[in-house]
Amino acid sequence: MDREIVERVARAAHIALTEEEFNKYSKDLSEILDYFKLLDEAPDFDGSGVNPVEVADVLREDESSIRINPDELLKDMNTYENYVRGPRLS
Amino acid sequence: MKTESTLSSLPRVNAKYSMFNDFLKDGVDDGSKFLFSAKDNLTSKDFETCSGSRILEGYHPVFNATAISKMISAGGKLIGKTNMDEFGFGTFSTNSGFGIPKNPFDLERSCGGSSGGSACAAAVLEDHVSLGVSTGGSICCPASFCGVYGIVPTYGRVSRYGLIDYGNSLDKIGLLSSKASDLAKYLPVIAGKDAMDPTSCVQPELKIEKRRIDNIAIPKEAIEGLSKDVAQTFNNAIETLQGMGIETKMIDMPALKYAMPAYYVLATSEASTNLARYVGMRYGHQDGDLSMKFDEYFTSFRSKYFGDEAKRRILLGTYTRMAGFRDRYYAKALKVRMYVIDAYKQILKDNDAILAPTMPFVAPRFDEISKMTPVESYKADYLTVPANLAGTPHMSVPCGYDPNGMPIGMQFVTDHWHEDLLLTMAEQWDKSFEMRKAEVSI
Numbered sequence: 001m002d003r004e005i006v007e008r009v010a011r012a013a014h015i016a017l018t019e020e021e022f023n024k025y026s027k028d029l030s031e032i033l034d035y036f037k038l039l040d041e042a043p044d045f046d047g048s049g050v051n052p053v054e055v056a057d058v059l060r061e062d063e064s065s066i067r068i069n070p071d072e073l074l075k076d077m078n079t080y081e082n083y084v085r086g087p088r089l090s
Numbered sequence: 091m092k093t094e095s096t097l098s099s100l101p102r103v104n105a106k107y108s109m110f111n112d113f114l115k116d117g118v119d120d121g122s123k124f125l126f127s128a129k130d131n132l133t134s135k136d137f138e139t140c141s142g143s144r145i146l147e148g149y150h151p152v153f154n155a156t157a158i159s160k161m162i163s164a165g166g167k168l169i170g171k172t173n174m175d176e177f178g179f180g181t182f183s184t185n186s187g188f189g190i191p192k193n194p195f196d197l198e199r200s201c202g203g204s205s206g207g208s209a210c211a212a213a214v215l216e217d218h219v220s221l222g223v224s225t226g227g228s229i230c231c232p233a234s235f236c237g238v239y240g241i242v243p244t245y246g247r248v249s250r251y252g253l254i255d256y257g258n259s260l261d262k263i264g265l266l267s268s269k270a271s272d273l274a275k276y277l278p279v280i281a282g283k284d285a286m287d288p289t290s291c292v293q294p295e296l297k298i299e300k301r302r303i304d305n306i307a308i309p310k311e312a313i314e315g316l317s318k319d320v321a322q323t324f325n326n327a328i329e330t331l332q333g334m335g336i337e338t339k340m341i342d343m344p345a346l347k348y349a350m351p352a353y354y355v356l357a358t359s360e361a362s363t364n365l366a367r368y369v370g371m372r373y374g375h376q377d378g379d380l381s382m383k384f385d386e387y388f389t390s391f392r393s394k395y396f397g398d399e400a401k402r403r404i405l406l407g408t409y410t411r412m413a414g415f416r417d418r419y420y421a422k423a424l425k426v427r428m429y430v431i432d433a434y435k436q437i438l439k440d441n442d443a444i445l446a447p448t449m450p451f452v453a454p455r456f457d458e459i460s461k462m463t464p465v466e467s468y469k470a471d472y473l474t475v476p477a478n479l480a481g482t483p484h485m486s487v488p489c490g491y492d493p494n495g496m497p498i499g500m501q502f503v504t505d506h507w508h509e510d511l512l513l514t515m516a517e518q519w520d521k522s523f524e525m526r527k528a529e530v531s532i
Contacts, residue, residue, distance in 0.1 A: 013408040016393040028464050035465050039422050042348040045429035051259050052245045052481025058288045072152045078376040086371050087387035
């Protein structure tokens with residue numbers, strides 16, 4: 001697999017690879033994708049869908065409610081004045 | 091008294107088998123009707139929940155998963171969270187960030203995965219039922235390796251609310267126990283519609299009508315590549331089934347060979363998006379340097395705390411969804427899933443169930459596992475993946491032992507929503523099979 005593609009994938013996945021990991025995953029991914037070539041031979045079945053069983057829409061009107069107390073959720077988070085703290089945006 | 095002795099033995103049992111990530115250290119018998127454990131990717135208020143991953147270390151959910159709540163409402167006491175492959179990524183439970191559960195029949199061997207800790211707890215603890223989760227074989231594989239019963243209901247039968255996602259279109263919560271009757275006892279407890287998981291809301295009612303499996307189809311493709319002992323034991327089991335008055339016949343099921351690559355494409359694609367939420371904010375480790383730019387900050391956590399197999403699957407899933415590759419892999423895999431489902435439906439029109447061994451070999455030793463390449467390890471799932479891809483209910487039952495005493499299992503698959511047939515089969519099989527318990531000395 002091209003080094004450039006593996007670098008692009010790792011960047012998109014937000015994973016920094018050491019040189020050793022880079023070599024290992026390049027080799028593994030090539031072997032796995034080789035195996036996936038079997039899919040090319042599969043019949044082009046008419047039909048697709050993202051779930052194995054039919055899933056009905058269960059739309060309803062919005063209602064406001066608090067199921068979990070936000071204060072409880074914040075207890076486990078790194079906060080400042082009840083805001084979740086995160087890194088700089090730029 | 092039994093409850094008391096089980097609770098007091100947990101520290102010693104866990105020291106020997108490493109089946110729990112977190113468990114009750116000083117639990118007392120408070121009159122609960124039964125004890126149960128749950129795989130550590132189900133959120134629990136009273137225990138740390140890590141899904142086998144270091145990135146979630148220290149995460150204390152504020153709510154119980156629906157399946158856990160329902161077990162507690164039925165009178166159960168949750169005694170621990172079972173060890174597993176990180177986010178369910180594995181066949182041997184060796185990809186956990188928190189030690190490796192040991193097979194109760196041979197401590198040098200794997201419990202199977204990814205619900206390895208659940209199978210171990212079901213095999214070792216007395217009168218114990220464990221909640222497991224299966225995405226591609228994670229209940230039946232460990233059930234087979236540890237010699238217990240394991241059932242995976244239809245996709246959508248049990249609410250996934252509170253389940254830490256691996257692959258949303260594939261994840262199913264089920265049960266493991268050394269008692270066949272536990273499956274029929276507890277599946278109705280955890281099944282049912284839940285507004286918190288819309289995929290659970292289309293299910294027909296789970297009716298326990300004691301319907302029996304009268305005829306079984308065995309795919310020729312599923313009995314290729316078996317170890318000698320598994321092949322022999324499986325043949326003996328077929329004879330036993332015939333002796334029970336069940337008709338068996340060999341069939342062709344060419345769709346099976348495409349299930350594996352389709353499954354791994356869909357599972358890793360979905361996993362790579364689900365795991366995007368773990369960035370060192372909100373859950374688990376959050377001790378990074380906030381003066382970093384967000385890209386660097388997120389990347390630093392993910393690179394440090396995700397394990398080897400998690401990184402491999404995230405990279406793979408990111409690749410198969412990328413512009414330029416998506417149609418060849420992800421879109422094709424969705425079509426192949428429909429093709430595999432259609433193949434099951436066609437066969438199950440004329441047959442009550444499809445049967446094959448659960449795993450092609452007995453639980454391997456850890457030194458054998460360490461020599462396997464990723465593709466070899468993925469291929470070990472070729473018997474369990476197809477039914478998981480199709481979302482059809484399936485069940486592994488113990489059916490024999492190899493000359494070293496290692497358990498062997500076989501797996502029944504029925505059509506969507508027909509769990510009743512499996513539950514009846516479990517009880518029928520139990521009457522004609524002499525089950526061995528692992529020798530537990532602590």
